[in-house]
Amino acid sequence: MNDLPLLLGISGASGSIYAKRFLLCAKERGLAVELIVTKNGRAVLRHEGCEDILQNCGKIHEIDNFFAPPATGSSCYSGMAVLPCSMGTLGCIAAGTSDNLLIRAADVCLKEGRTLVLVPREMPFNEIHLKNMLKLKRAGAAIIPASPHFYKHPETIEELADTVVEKVLSNFLHFP
Numbered sequence: 001m002n003d004l005p006l007l008l009g010i011s012g013a014s015g016s017i018y019a020k021r022f023l024l025c026a027k028e029r030g031l032a033v034e035l036i037v038t039k040n041g042r043a044v045l046r047h048e049g050c051e052d053i054l055q056n057c058g059k060i061h062e063i064d065n066f067f068a069p070p071a072t073g074s075s076c077y078s079g080m081a082v083l084p085c086s087m088g089t090l091g092c093i094a095a096g097t098s099d100n101l102l103i104r105a106a107d108v109c110l111k112e113g114r115t116l117v118l119v120p121r122e123m124p125f126n127e128i129h130l131k132n133m134l135k136l137k138r139a140g141a142a143i144i145p146a147s148p149h150f151y152k153h154p155e156t157i158e159e160l161a162d163t164v165v166e167k168v169l170s171n172f173l174h175f176p
């Protein structure tokens with residue numbers, strides 16, 4: 001298992017429950033997680049009744065603080081997941097704008113060859129979204145859409161969300 005902390009970016013797409021379950025599942029596996037939440041991410045967390053996940057969740061880096069460790073490749077992280085990932089944040093990462101700490105941290109992961117998992121949530125995708133996802137995949141990111149599966153017969157919304165979360169987490173766990 002990797003002892004380095006991983007970064008969780010939360011942007012303003014619907015699907016706060018994925019971030020909530022990710023934090024819980026990562027904790028169960030002993031993974032240290034540091035958070036970066038966009039302004040719109042906070043608004044959607046509040047709207048979807050999940051704002052409490054920001055309490056007692058460990059380190060949260062301010063979105064405008066480019067002096068924070070995730071802004072530089074000199075800081076060591078095992079990688080980053082953006083969950084959920086809005087089309088706005090995805091487009092900025094694809095364009096390399098680095099204009100908030102979440103986008104900069106994702107940019108750092110790509111330049112350092114670290115794991116970057118983006119979990120887009122939109123429906124339907126337009127051509128710009130699809131092109132941005134292809135560009136990011138080619139740049140080294142994993143694109144794991146928030147598309148839960150049903151073949152294990154989930155009985156609760158948490159179990160359903162976990163079908164996505166487990167797939168994301170598998171990118172950060174090293175199996176013998």
Ligand SMILES: Cc1cc2nc3c(=O)[nH]c(=O)nc-3n(C[C@H](O)[C@H](O)[C@H](O)COP(=O)(O)O)c2cc1C
Binds near residue numbers: 013015
């Ligand atoms: C309740 C709510 C739900 C939203 N859901 C989505 C979504 O699922 N996907 C998406 O790309 N944008 C969604 N948006 C729009 C984004 O929040 C908006 O594009 C914002 O600029 C994204 O900012 P960020 O990427 O900095 O967090 C939603 C907005 C609101 C208020």
